[in-house]
Amino acid sequence: MAELLEEQRESWGTRGGFILAAIGSAVGLGNLWGFPYKLYSYGGGAFLIPYILALIVVGFPLLILEFSLGHYTQRAAPDAFKQSHKKFEIVGWWGIILAFVIITYYPVILAYCFSFLWYSIQGIANNGQLPWAGQGVEGVKNAKEFFFDNYLGYQEGTALGPIRWNIVLPLIIAWLTMYLCIFRGVKLVGKVVWLTVPLPWLMLLILTIRGLTLEGSMQGLAYYLDPVWSELAKPATWRYAFGQVFFSLSLAFGVMITYASFLHRKSDINNNALIISISDFGTSFVAGLAVFATLGGMAFVTQQAGHPVEVENVAESGPSLAFVAFPYALAQLPYSAWFSLVFFFTLITLGIDSAFSITESVLASIVDKTGWKRSIVLPVMSLIGLAFGLIYITQGGLNWLGIIDGFVNGTRGIMFLGLMEALVLGWLWRLSILRRHANSRSDWKLGKWWDYIIRLVIPIILGTLFFWQLFEDINNKDGFLRTPEGKWIASNCVGVGILVIAPLISIVLSSRKGRNNNKVPTAEEVKLQVRGRLVGAIAFITAIASGVVFIISMQPAQSSNVKTAAFWILAAGGVIATALSFYILEKFDSVSCRTSWLARWAGIFGTMDIAALFAKFLYEKSAAFSIEKNTEAVTHELTGVSYAILVIVFLIIIGGLGWCFYKALSAAGANAAEQHPEEVGDEPKAQSDSVTNAG
Numbered sequence: 001m002a003e004l005l006e007e008q009r010e011s012w013g014t015r016g017g018f019i020l021a022a023i024g025s026a027v028g029l030g031n032l033w034g035f036p037y038k039l040y041s042y043g044g045g046a047f048l049i050p051y052i053l054a055l056i057v058v059g060f061p062l063l064i065l066e067f068s069l070g071h072y073t074q075r076a077a078p079d080a081f082k083q084s085h086k087k088f089e090i091v092g093w094w095g096i097i098l099a100f101v102i103i104t105y106y107p108v109i110l111a112y113c114f115s116f117l118w119y120s121i122q123g124i125a126n127n128g129q130l131p132w133a134g135q136g137v138e139g140v141k142n143a144k145e146f147f148f149d150n151y152l153g154y155q156e157g158t159a160l161g162p163i164r165w166n167i168v169l170p171l172i173i174a175w176l177t178m179y180l181c182i183f184r185g186v187k188l189v190g191k192v193v194w195l196t197v198p199l200p201w202l203m204l205l206i207l208t209i210r211g212l213t214l215e216g217s218m219q220g221l222a223y224y225l226d227p228v229w230s231e232l233a234k235p236a237t238w239r240y241a242f243g244q245v246f247f248s249l250s251l252a253f254g255v256m257i258t259y260a261s262f263l264h265r266k267s268d269i270n271n272n273a274l275i276i277s278i279s280d281f282g283t284s285f286v287a288g289l290a291v292f293a294t295l296g297g298m299a300f301v302t303q304q305a306g307h308p309v310e311v312e313n314v315a316e317s318g319p320s321l322a323f324v325a326f327p328y329a330l331a332q333l334p335y336s337a338w339f340s341l342v343f344f345f346t347l348i349t350l351g352i353d354s355a356f357s358i359t360e361s362v363l364a365s366i367v368d369k370t371g372w373k374r375s376i377v378l379p380v381m382s383l384i385g386l387a388f389g390l391i392y393i394t395q396g397g398l399n400w401l402g403i404i405d406g407f408v409n410g411t412r413g414i415m416f417l418g419l420m421e422a423l424v425l426g427w428l429w430r431l432s433i434l435r436r437h438a439n440s441r442s443d444w445k446l447g448k449w450w451d452y453i454i455r456l457v458i459p460i461i462l463g464t465l466f467f468w469q470l471f472e473d474i475n476n477k478d479g480f481l482r483t484p485e486g487k488w489i490a491s492n493c494v495g496v497g498i499l500v501i502a503p504l505i506s507i508v509l510s511s512r513k514g515r516n517n518n519k520v521p522t523a524e525e526v527k528l529q530v531r532g533r534l535v536g537a538i539a540f541i542t543a544i545a546s547g548v549v550f551i552i553s554m555q556p557a558q559s560s561n562v563k564t565a566a567f568w569i570l571a572a573g574g575v576i577a578t579a580l581s582f583y584i585l586e587k588f589d590s591v592s593c594r595t596s597w598l599a600r601w602a603g604i605f606g607t608m609d610i611a612a613l614f615a616k617f618l619y620e621k622s623a624a625f626s627i628e629k630n631t632e633a634v635t636h637e638l639t640g641v642s643y644a645i646l647v648i649v650f651l652i653i654i655g656g657l658g659w660c661f662y663k664a665l666s667a668a669g670a671n672a673a674e675q676h677p678e679e680v681g682d683e684p685k686a687q688s689d690s691v692t693n694a695g
Contacts, residue, residue, distance in 0.1 A: 019272055020193040022259055024353025026249045026280040027197070029109060032350060033321040035248065036288035038240050040224055043231030045645040050232070050241035052652070055281055058461060059245040061453045062418060063256060063273040064446070065425060068434040070260030071269055076364035077254030078510065080261065084429045089510035090503065091424055092254060095417045096365045097502045099253040101408050103358045104388035105401045107178065110351050111170035111393070112323060115151065117344040118170075123337030130340060133331040136302040143328035147319075153395045158490045161395030171393060175386050178356040182363070183378055196349045201283070203346035204290055210339065211293030218637050220296020224288055225642040235618040239465055246462075247409060248280055250357065252417035258361040268664065270442035275660045282653040291326065298329035319398065322347060359385075369509070399491075407495030411469040419462040426455035427581070427603045443660075443667035455582065456607060463611025464618065471619040536599025539580035543605035546573025550612060567613070574609030577602050 039047045073080040078092030123130040131150075134142035148154040155161050181192050211217055231237045250256060260269070330340045359381070366377050392401045407413055425431060431451050439445040473480045481496065482488055546569055553566030581603030 019275055020197040022256060022276045023279045024193050024197045024357065026276055027283045027350060028354030029347060029351045030248060031284040032287045032347065035244060035284035036224065036291045037321060038244050039288055042237040042240055043228045045225045045642055046227035046229050046232050047237060047241060048645065048649065050238045051245060054242040054245040055277060057453060057457055058242060059249045060273060060277045061450060062251050062458060063249055063277060064270055064438060065421065065434065065454060066251065066256040067260040067269045067273055068438045069425065070257035071263050072434060072437045074261045076261060076361060076368045077257040078365050079368045080257050084425065088424050090506045091420050093506035093509045094503050095252050095254045096362055097505055098408050098413055099358050100362050101404065101498060103355065103362065104385050105392045105404060106355050107171060107174040108389050108392040108401060110174035110348060110355060111167050113344050113347040113351060114170040114173050115167065116323065117341065117348065120337050120340040120344055123340065128335060128337045130331050130337055132327055139328050139331065143324045147323045152398055154398060155395045157396060158399060159396050160391065163390055164393050164395065167393040171386065171389050175382050177352060178359055179378065179382050181352065181356045182360050193353060196353050200346045200349040203342050204286055206342055207290040208286055208293065211290050211297060214293065214297025216300020217293040217296045219299055220292035222638055224292035225645055226639055227641055235621055239468065242461060242465060243411065243415060246415050246418055248284065249277065252414045252421060253358055254361040254365065255357045258364045266441050268442045269438040270444055270446060271660050271664055275657065278653060278656040285649055294329045295325065298332045301332045403491045403495055404498065407499060411465050412499055415462055416466055419459060419466060422454050422458040422462065423604050427600045431455065443663040459607040460611050460614065463608050464614040467612045467615030468619050471615060533596045533598060535580055535584055536596050536602055539577045539602035540598050542573050543577035543602050543609055546570045546609050547605060570609050570613050574606050574613060577606030578610065581606060
């Protein structure tokens with residue numbers, strides 16, 4: 001690995017440039033409409049409990065894992081996984097291919113933003129009159145008709161229909177903007193983000209202050225923050241909280257691995273990851289304040305005018321919130337066209353960072369693999385992405401945008417890739433290498449707890465979510481791929497098709513033969529091999545047998561007693577296999593040769609047994625709960641608990657960032673970034689993954 005680190009690679013100009021670029025990638029359009037809507041829908045302030053927990057146990061540790069891998073290898077995701085072991089390259093390409101699918105439709109949302117920005121400018125020139133303006137129920141109707149009928153020419157169903165030529169130019173502008181942001185490499189990106197990341201924060205601050213000064217804003221915040229504690233008893237609340245954290249931080253796209261690969265060799269890893277995690281959370285929370293304070297003010301205006309529209313009637317998710325509900329709310333304000341201009345410019349600056357960061361991860365992966373010039377790859381890739389984007393600007397394109405996003409950017413897609421990352425790097429590689437590497441150049445150090453989280457906690461949580469989704473798909477009464485009448489469901493077939501094709505293409509791209517550097521073991525290591533392989537074989541057989549028993553018990557013909565027995569067999573087998581495998585890794589992996597693959601795979605199957613156990617339990621429990629919004633505790637004014645939630649959240653954000661900056665300043669003052677003997681460049685070749693299996 002030493003020769004890898006000696007290669008010259010472009011780097012970020014400053015630490016601040018990297019942090020802002022990573023924050024820009026994490027903070028996107030989903031922060032403005034995804035987080036506020038999920039918090040409103042799943043318990044208000046109570047949703048923050050599972051969300052913050054998810055941020056701590058999944059988001060932040062995985063972010064460190066990706067930063068460490070990218071910085072250690074100085075390669076984009078596919079080549080970074082290949083450096084850990086040649087067979088792991090497929091995992092990196094898998095995420096990159098799904099990332100490419102995302103950048104075929106993400107610029108379409110940016111195109112919407114550019115269009116509405118132009119309508120806002122026209123409104124300013126037209127004495128402040130926006131084309132969707134209206135009062136009360138009529139205003140909501142106008143906003144919906146303008147977006148769906150006038151702008152999109154929207155048609156339901158899976159038929160595409162003709163292209164909406166009014167969106168073609170905004171789509172070209174979106175791709176051109178992304179191209180100009182990254183065509184000169186990460187040094188240019190490091191300069192661009194000094195404008196595109198702080199600017200939306202300023203815009204959000206303006207929108208938040210304006211929203212909070214509106215009469216009736218407290219009514220909107222009550223819908224946003226008042227806790228509905230009963231929602232915490234619903235498994236779906238926890239599922240969406242963990243999912244939102246995972247997607248919000250841009251994990252498993254390969255973006256963070258790629259960005260970290262351009263970091264200077266002495267750059268901090270741990271503290272940067274914590275700063276980015278807290279900043280992403282803070283942006284999401286403040287965006288929610290801006291959204292619901294403004295919607296509350298809108299509701300008050302319509303009530304005063306005798307045409308009341310309740311907050312919950314316009315607090316829709318996704319594009320409807322950004323291009324129907326919020327435009328309508330802004331149209332009720334004085335100087336509405338100016339505030340509309342600020343809002344859509346905020347959306348553009350939020351979205352452009354995420355868009356070009358995903359593009360950069362795909363671009364860097366291709367360049368690292370082929371050695372082709374960026375100046376050739378980027379234009380070709382942009383044209384291909386633009387061509388695919390035309391699918392989503394047809395009359396039925398919005399339907400397909402939602403369908404593809406739901407599969408790729410969901411539990412079946414990117415979250416599954418996060419599970420693969422944790423399993424591959426946690427069980428099949430030496431996780432201690434990445435921890436030592438991160439600690440050797442960070443403002444504060446990771447403890448052994450990080451290994452446990454990556455190997456056990458994250459795989460069990462993400463595995464549970466994946467199996468839970470799988471159980472729902474299998475038991476869907478309306479069918480998943482085919483209806484009960486035998487008719488194919490086109491949308492689900494296409495979505496599953498993309499998820500199946502992605503790993504197949506990954507196999508083709510990663511088929512290039514790698515190096516093989518084997519080490520001859522000593523007599524003592526041979527003894528460890530025999531003992532470790534025996535225990536590993538027992539663990540592996542236990543894990544597989546438990547899983548097989550559980551699968552057999554899932555058959556409808558099995559009795560309840562058989563299913564109960566299988567449940568406990570799965571629990572015992574999963575725990576025993578995981579514990580034995582973990583013991584082998586901790587006991588024998590400190591020697592110069594590796595533990596056997598059998599023992600490592602036993603750990604993977606054992607954790608998946610435990611995950612399937614939890615998923616089955618949660619799936620059965622979820623059937624007893626309605627996932628509809630429970631508004632029993634929602635009033636038109638904030639309660640004392642809501643104010644306490646506000647104070648606690650801001651203390652977490654301000655205190656957390658303050659602690660990070662204090663550690664950074666302390667480390668800089670004490671010259672804490674000196675090199676350690678365990679640095680990657682000094683790592684002996686026997687520590688690489690191309691060594692003889694032991695234990």
